[in-house]
Amino acid sequence: MTRKSEDVGRNTIRDVAARAGVSASTVSRVLGGVYPVSSATRARVTRAVRDLDYVADARAKAVAGVGTPTLAFVLEEITGPSFAHMAYGVEREATRLGHLCLVHGTEGDVRQELEFVEMMRAQRAAAVILVGGAADTAEYRERTRRIADSLASAGSRLVLCGRPSLGPGAPVTVIEYDNEGGAYALVAHVLAQGHRRILFLGGKPDHTTAQGRERGYLAAHSARGVEPDPALLLHGDFTRDSGHRLMRGALKQGLEFTAVIAATDMVASGALTALREGGLDVPGDVSLAGYDDIPFARDLYPALTTVHVPYEELGRLAVRTVLGRTPEAPDEHLLLGTHVVVRDSVAPPKER
DSSP states (O other): OOOOHHHHSOOOHHHHHHHHTSOHHHHHHHHHTOSOOOHHHHHHHHHHHHHHTOOOOHHHHHHHTOSSOEEEEEESOTTOHHHHHHHHHHHHHHHHTTOEEEEEEOTTOHHHHHHHHHHHHHTTOSEEEEESOOOOOHHHHHHHHHHHHHHHHTTOOEEEESSOOOOTTOSEEEEEEOHHHHHHHHHHHHHHTTOOOEEEEEOOTTOHHHHHHHHHHHHHHHHTTOOOOGGGEEEOOSSHHHHHHHHHHHHHHTOOOSEEEESSHHHHHHHHHHHHHTTOOTTTTOEEEOSBOOGGGGGSSSOOBEEEOOHHHHHHHHHHHHHHOOTTSOOOEEEEOOEEEOOSSOOOOOOO
């Protein structure tokens, strides 16, 4: 006695074809929705799919070029709050436009990034969005240009979100925010309160995002005719632990400062803990400001003055822009604004 295929395992497209009385290729056409078939045939196939509870193999559909279109969001650190909000914007906008979004964290592994991009190229993803600053070197530009050309040859598109641009002629879409301008406005606000010795807790010296924020710090001083002390420019990374370590080191060295600008809100949170451990009050003894305006910044005590970056909108805009473009459209380079959010952690310096 022959057992029905649904009794021995997952149903196949051939099972659906047999139930509907059509060929497997006809089932594929109906499911793909790219070839005309009669309404009667479509109804029979649809009924067979429902009766057998058939689920198409997503990998097979990707190879065939049908099914739910996909885009990829590639970032270095998937747990970072700012990146998480950008990922949310990408995923929500992709879903709204009928695309599947794949999120991949590389932990800074270039090889892993290249392998994932190649996988997305093979699956003909609509776009690959690379996020986060990087060292703007010749090797970076050459590697990223190869990625852009490879994706373009497969009908896909590379989007650089907060990453260094590749210059004119590269088949990329660049989405940025006013990184340097945000830092300039923040430091100008702190200087306007009367501070003249402002400690800067920055990121890696070769990291383009960190470089932009440091340039804003320096430019704001220059605009007010204040010469910053080079000893007050410290470098680490964008984590809470880095802020805690750098601040403890600054206090141990006896550096003189009345305010602190942290390169991110996470760095600021670590610095705030170290200041309290050192017996200092914020903002009574030392003012403190961050950058990013991630949600918990308003819940710190005191609430953190910071720079708002529209991370979710960056993600949404990246998706809308790349999916809305035509092959003949010129390369896009879009810039979103930032602004200072004034809260309670900055005050005029304490009189000595």
